[in-house]
Amino acid sequence: xxxxxELQVWKDRWQTLDTTMSDLLAKYGEHGGPDFPRKATxxxxxxxxxxxxxxxxxxxxxGFLADSPLTLHEDREKYPPAAVLRSIxxxxxxxxxxxxRAWNQRLAGTAVMKQALQLADALGQLALQPxxxxxxxxxxxxxxxxxxxxxxxxxxxxxxxxxVGLPFTAIHISRDFLAIPHEVAHYVYRHGNHNxxxxxxxxxxxxxxxxxxxxxxxxxxxxxxxxxxxxxxVMAIDFQDLQLDDPIxxxxxxxxxxxxPVPVIRPDIYTKTLVNSDVHRDTGxxxxxxxxxxxxxxxxxxxxxxxxxxxxxxxxxxxxSLEDVRSPGGNLDTNxxxxxxxxxxxxxxxxxxxxxxxxxxxxxxxxxxxxxxCEAAQLPALYTNFDQFKxxxxxxxxxxxxxxxxxxxxxxxxxxxxxxxxxxxQLESSLELEAAGLTPGIDSLWVNWAGRWAQRNGAPLGExxxxxxxxxxxxxxxxxxxxxxxxxxxxxxxRGPEPNPVGG
Numbered sequence: 001x002x003x004x005x006e007l008q009v010w011k012d013r014w015q016t017l018d019t020t021m022s023d024l025l026a027k028y029g030e031h032g033g034p035d036f037p038r039k040a041t042x043x044x045x046x047x048x049x050x051x052x053x054x055x056x057x058x059x060x061x062x063g064f065l066a067d068s069p070l071t072l073h074e075d076r077e078k079y080p081p082a083a084v085l086r087s088i089x090x091x092x093x094x095x096x097x098x099x100x101r102a103w104n105q106r107l108a109g110t111a112v113m114k115q116a117l118q119l120a121d122a123l124g125q126l127a128l129q130p131x132x133x134x135x136x137x138x139x140x141x142x143x144x145x146x147x148x149x150x151x152x153x154x155x156x157x158x159x160x161x162x163x164v165g166l167p168f169t170a171i172h173i174s175r176d177f178l179a180i181p182h183e184v185a186h187y188v189y190r191h192g193n194h195n196x197x198x199x200x201x202x203x204x205x206x207x208x209x210x211x212x213x214x215x216x217x218x219x220x221x222x223x224x225x226x227x228x229x230x231x232x233x234v235m236a237i238d239f240q241d242l243q244l245d246d247p248i249x250x251x252x253x254x255x256x257x258x259x260x261p262v263p264v265i266r267p268d269i270y271t272k273t274l275v276n277s278d279v280h281r282d283t284g285x286x287x288x289x290x291x292x293x294x295x296x297x298x299x300x301x302x303x304x305x306x307x308x309x310x311x312x313x314x315x316x317x318x319x320x321s322l323e324d325v326r327s328p329g330g331n332l333d334t335n336x337x338x339x340x341x342x343x344x345x346x347x348x349x350x351x352x353x354x355x356x357x358x359x360x361x362x363x364x365x366x367x368x369x370x371x372x373x374c375e376a377a378q379l380p381a382l383y384t385n386f387d388q389f390k391x392x393x394x395x396x397x398x399x400x401x402x403x404x405x406x407x408x409x410x411x412x413x414x415x416x417x418x419x420x421x422x423x424x425x426q427l428e429s430s431l432e433l434e435a436a437g438l439t440p441g442i443d444s445l446w447v448n449w450a451g452r453w454a455q456r457n458g459a460p461l462g463e464x465x466x467x468x469x470x471x472x473x474x475x476x477x478x479x480x481x482x483x484x485x486x487x488x489x490x491x492x493x494x495r496g497p498e499p500n501p502v503g504g
Contacts, residue, residue: 267297
């Protein structure tokens with residue numbers, strides 16, 4: 001069978017998705033149909049998905065059919081053309097599913113669901129502010145939330161939008177909103193920059209001497225520290241509680257490729273963050289949290305107070321004690337304890353984003369309410385404080401007062417939600433690009449993204465686009481060449497909203 005016949009079904013599948021998106025855009029329209037909050041963002045997000053998806057699919061589909069087709073060299077058997085095109089179809093289809101959920105839940109959801117989504121969007125926007133203040137991400141990045149089975153964030157390459165999935169239980173269980181700062185942190189880690197390089201690259205270099213199992217935890221540890229800096233001690237108690245829903249055999253096991261810190265040790269990240277950050281430097285409260293965790297952890301493991309044997313966890317090829325990895329309490333022994341060193345590197349980067357004199361909203365309660373917590377048994381009051389905090393938020397989408405700004409006002413916290421705007425330069429016709437000798441069907445939204453990708457990976461953009469030779473893209477800066485990374489588009493999820501595509 002000739003390549004054009006073998007791959008035709010994938011072109012047909014793409015055209016089906018394209019027609020579906022076109023029909024949805026025509027049916028709902030930016031200015032037609034019923035209006036609802038975030039409609040413009042969702043409409044333009046779908047518009048960008050269609051535009052970017054068309055270019056992404058076209059680049060690879062036509063490349064496989066060219067006179068000098070794309071080749072994967074040593075990876076050819078692992079990534080045949082059909083596998084690559086399948087992943088691209090999945091990327092587009094799963095994002096389409098998420099966008100439809102966000103649309104339908106705001107259009108046809110119950111009143112309480114719509115109210116919860118509005119609040120979730122606002123909390124997400126608040127959680128982005130340190131990264132915006134620190135210059136890590138653009139000021140116009142926005143958050144869009146939707147409900148599903150569990151918590152996740154989707155990494156997308158075509159719009160400055162953090163798409164966060166929340167469990168349906170958040171509609172009535174306030175503490176389930178506390179997943180938002182952590183998930184937003186994943187967006188910051190994947191899209192943010194520090195010292196003129198991606199945050200992920202910067203921190204990977206800083207922690208390259210750590211054991212492999214610990215390096216696997218880097219993104220999740222960043223999200224833990226960032227989320228704790230944003231929301232304070234209420235994040236610490238929430239993550240304590242979350243660790244206790246794991247089966248016992250997973251509570252102390254660190255798989256070699258597992259991205260989450262092992263549950264038995266994860267709450268220590270929060271204790272160390274609270275003790276060593278300028279924003280939440282409250283040693284007394286942190287020690288109460290440590291006492292609470294130690295008691296609940298030991299009870300979960302069936303340990304009595306008299307038990308003196310060290311707690312251990314296992315990786316693929318070794319057994320380690322907690323003391324091998326981290327110092328007790330809020331101490332940071334960066335020379336001898338690798339987890340302490342990782343937390344310190346992250347704090348060093350994040351601290352300038354959140355100076356102590358900058359008045360960030362108090363998710364965990366004000367100083368007066370926190371001062372009433374004097375023993376570990378009183379710590380669940382942090383959840384009550386968070387309830388009061390979120391109930392004082394007023395969300396504004398189209399302010400009548402053009403001078404209104406997000407910020408603290410008497411008796412309320414006002415959050416102005418930015419919407420994703422159309423970008424005519426990004427969504428321009430592909431005719432100009434075709435005239436420049438580039439592939440027909442490749443538009444500027446994809447080209448601009450590919451240019452940034454090429455710059456990070458040391459691949460000449462002209463070669464990447466006009467000469468269609470991505471088989472010469474360097475991999476890992478080691479002189480090896482391949483282009484599967486381009487197809488995966490900086491972590492654009494190839495799995496659906498369930499199971500968790502990115503983050504956790």
